[in-house]
Amino acid sequence: AQKITQTQPGMFVQEKEAVTLDCTYDTSDPSYGLFWYKQPSSGEMIFLIYQGSYDQQNATEGRYSLNFQKARKSANLVISASQLGDSAMYFCAMREGSFAQGAQKLVFGQGTRLTINP
């Protein structure tokens, strides 16, 4: 079974608009973490934002915010005021178990290719 599902293979958005990239996850572990990474055409993976399962508030990092709906098991990435440089692949990933237990490996979704149009 898919642990991380990203249902949007591609999205096209006008510059300066906000965009939401969907991510749903599946786990029975009460302790987990959710990450979003950006992969430009150059190939490097760039960390964007993190949300822990026990975090009370949604994570925010600059123009990025994570809409965490625990009961629905969704962790959507919201990019405000999109820019041309935001065009890239975006991956949602999950870490099961707590960091205190040493759990570190990430399970990735299939990604969403975001294209920002001028």
Next chain:
Amino acid sequence: GAGVSQSPSNKVTEKGKDVELRCDPISGHTALYWYRQSLGQGLEFLIYFQGNSAPDKSGLPSDRFSAERTGGSVSTLTIQRTQQEDSAVYLCASSLVGGVPYEQYFGPGTRLTVT
């Protein structure tokens, strides 16, 4: 040069040959990970090293794949008797550990093509 480095950046090999991929993590990072990314796909976990603990090999797809980490730093991923389905980008990442959600820093990857 503070980031994760990988070599070679590209490797073309014939089916059946062995290949070695190298990863040099960020200095001081005790955790090191290998992932594989097939064309147009997400990343697939392969193996994880943390300090002196036994590595988590649960993602290795077959016994043709192995990895070692010498001296708690540089790691080598070895693929024996390569097959065409091994063609992918192999990404290495490193992170701190310690009970807080340290993100993983990724290297540029090695693109492996098996002909």
